[in-house]
Amino acid sequence: MTSTDDNLIEIRELRFAHGPRVIFDGIDLSVPRGKVTAIMGPSGTGKTTLLRLIGGQIAPDAGAIKVDGLDVTGLDNKGLYALRRRIGMLFQGGALLTDLNVYENVAFPLREHTDLNESLIRALVLIKLQSVGLRGAQMLMPSELSGGMARRVALARAIALDPMMVMYDEPFAGQDPISMGVLVKLIRELNDALGLTSIIVSHDVAEALAIADYVYMISNGRVVQGGPANELADSSSEWVRQFMGGLSDGPVPFHYPARDYAEELLER
Amino acid sequence: MTGAIQQLGIDTLNSLARLGRRAQFLLQTLSGIGSLLWRPGLVVAQLESVGVRSLVIIVVSGLFVGMVLGLQGYNTLVDFGAEESLGVVVALSLVRELGPVVAALLFAGRAGSALAAEIGLMKATEQLDGMAMMAVDPVKRVIAPRFLAAFIAMPLLAAVFSAVGVLGGYVVGVEWLGVDGGAYWSQMQGKVDLYEDVYNGVIKSIVFGFAIAWLATFEGYDAQPTAEGVAKATTRTVVQSALVVLMLDFILTALMFGEI
Ligand SMILES: Nc1ncnc2c1ncn2[C@@H]1O[C@H](COP(=O)(O)OP(=O)(O)OP(=O)(O)O)[C@@H](O)[C@H]1O
Ligand SMILES: [Mg+2]
Numbered sequence: 001m002t003s004t005d006d007n008l009i010e011i012r013e014l015r016f017a018h019g020p021r022v023i024f025d026g027i028d029l030s031v032p033r034g035k036v037t038a039i040m041g042p043s044g045t046g047k048t049t050l051l052r053l054i055g056g057q058i059a060p061d062a063g064a065i066k067v068d069g070l071d072v073t074g075l076d077n078k079g080l081y082a083l084r085r086r087i088g089m090l091f092q093g094g095a096l097l098t099d100l101n102v103y104e105n106v107a108f109p110l111r112e113h114t115d116l117n118e119s120l121i122r123a124l125v126l127i128k129l130q131s132v133g134l135r136g137a138q139m140l141m142p143s144e145l146s147g148g149m150a151r152r153v154a155l156a157r158a159i160a161l162d163p164m165m166v167m168y169d170e171p172f173a174g175q176d177p178i179s180m181g182v183l184v185k186l187i188r189e190l191n192d193a194l195g196l197t198s199i200i201v202s203h204d205v206a207e208a209l210a211i212a213d214y215v216y217m218i219s220n221g222r223v224v225q226g227g228p229a230n231e232l233a234d235s236s237s238e239w240v241r242q243f244m245g246g247l248s249d250g251p252v253p254f255h256y257p258a259r260d261y262a263e264e265l266l267e268r
Numbered sequence: 269m270t271g272a273i274q275q276l277g278i279d280t281l282n283s284l285a286r287l288g289r290r291a292q293f294l295l296q297t298l299s300g301i302g303s304l305l306w307r308p309g310l311v312v313a314q315l316e317s318v319g320v321r322s323l324v325i326i327v328v329s330g331l332f333v334g335m336v337l338g339l340q341g342y343n344t345l346v347d348f349g350a351e352e353s354l355g356v357v358v359a360l361s362l363v364r365e366l367g368p369v370v371a372a373l374l375f376a377g378r379a380g381s382a383l384a385a386e387i388g389l390m391k392a393t394e395q396l397d398g399m400a401m402m403a404v405d406p407v408k409r410v411i412a413p414r415f416l417a418a419f420i421a422m423p424l425l426a427a428v429f430s431a432v433g434v435l436g437g438y439v440v441g442v443e444w445l446g447v448d449g450g451a452y453w454s455q456m457q458g459k460v461d462l463y464e465d466v467y468n469g470v471i472k473s474i475v476f477g478f479a480i481a482w483l484a485t486f487e488g489y490d491a492q493p494t495a496e497g498v499a500k501a502t503t504r505t506v507v508q509s510a511l512v513v514l515m516l517d518f519i520l521t522a523l524m525f526g527e528i
Contacts (some may be wrong), residue, residue, distance in 0.1 A: 014376075084403040085403040086401075089398075089402075091394050091397070093393065093394055095398030096398075097398075097399075098393065098395065108404075113403065113404075148313070157402075
């Protein structure tokens with residue numbers, strides 16, 4: 001995990017703040033090629049923000065983000081778009097195009113970026129929809145989907161162009177145990193069969209540890225712990241225990257930064 | 269006191285920043301229009317939702333405005349025994365002023381607000397971000413076709429408004445009040461000048477169309493990505509469009525007809 005060539009993504013000394021609120025305070029993180037890397041952390045730590053930084057949608061205040069050897073922060077628009085063609089992203093909310101049905105949503109990147117004929121597009125779309133179990137829902141509009149279904153359609157769309165890397169923002173949220181199991185398997189299989197690199201953002205410790213090769217735990221703007229998943233799974237690390245046990249006390253703070261509780265209560 | 273002055277400074281800076289974003293947005297949009305040559309389908313689809321769906325309100329309003337002009341014009345003209353000139357009064361009022369202006373106000377209310385809301389909502393639901401992450405430029409794919417469609421639709425709708433209005437004036441003046449039908453049309457043909465009146469009216473509607481297209485798409489694109497932000501963007505579109513249209517109308521009228 002040290003040589004640059006083995007890592008698809010290298011993040012060094014990353015700093016980012018929303019106004020006065022510091023989200024990242026010097027993060028170092030590497031995502032190895034061909035592996036599934038999970039990024040975990042409590043709600044509001046900036047996991048989604050991290051994916052946006054990697055995709056070049058927002059610019060960091062300091063630090064370097066390299067994707068496949070390219071410095072994302074230094075790319076011009078054209079370079080950025082060329083890079084993004086090779087990245088699939090599953091948005092937390094799905095981000096489906098509301099004026100297109102499920103089929104057209106999955107076909108969208110194909111129509112925009114390829115000159116494939118209609119029958120080929122159709123075959124590709126149906127294959128992707130079949131793999132997320134929603135081929136039967138192809139004619140539904142996004143407003144007719146449940147949150148979990150919408151996320152699966154978004155997944156099918158994210159992999160439509162066979163990218164080199166897929167970033168999944170909370171793919172398991174809102175999934176029942178069956179689709180969860182199917183998704184875990186699907187993400188793993190996609191990763192291994194197509195030689196992708198996958199980044200999964202999740203709260204779900206058990207699922208994440210089961211699917212991921214590497215795990216990073218982010219909290220309070222820093223990487224609290226990172227390493228191979230199997231080592232962390234049976235480590236006696238405090239945060240693993242805190243997360244597994246769902247405890248509010250531990251290394252990972254449950255509360256949004258605030259001033260002293262007693263002081264605020266007793267005020268006036 | 270210092271608070272108020274400080275606020276004034278903040279507001280000024282904010283509106284200057286907005287102005288800059290507005291100009292930059294326009295440049296981006298205009299440069300995106302070129303790529304639409306290869307995908308006319310995108311514009312046609314928007315022409316339908318922007319233009320065709322505004323048609324009903326334009327036709328109905330045009331009819332009523334024309335009928336009111338017919339009534340008012342007749343009442344004034346008949347005192348001078350000049351009711352034969354009713355066609356000229358109705359047509360000139362519509363072609364020079366009311367056609368472009370009222371159609372623009374209606375268009376801003378019907379299509380401009382819908383555009384701003386639609387784009388704002390796409391932003392709030394991460395659809396624009398999602399597109400950008402799929403390496404599809406949302407300005408080219410979403411904004412430019414809508415901008416162009418609104419720009420094209422506005423002059424056409426203003427023309428429809430004027431045409432229907434002239435018919436409305438005919439119904440009231442000729443059918444109900446008994447003005448001579450031949451005179452209504454022939455006086456109109458004789459006195460309404462193609463360059464002086466019709467072209468100037470068309471120029472107005474083109475300018476208004478540009479302003480509304482710009483305002484509506486920008487407000488949607490620049491909206492805060494929340495329900496409240498979208499609501500604000502929609503309101504701002506209608507209010508600003510109305511003010512801008514009326515202001516531009518005065519300036520254009522002064523330039524076109526002022527020196528006579
Ligand atoms: N536009 C914004 N302005 C100010 N603060 C913001 C903005 N967007 C996000 N934040 C803050 O940035 C922090 C990180 O947000 P982010 O969406 O990345 O969290 P997350 O880790 O993905 O959380 P979750 O697991 O709930 O999705 C949050 O604390 C949020 O308050
Ligand atoms: Mg998130």
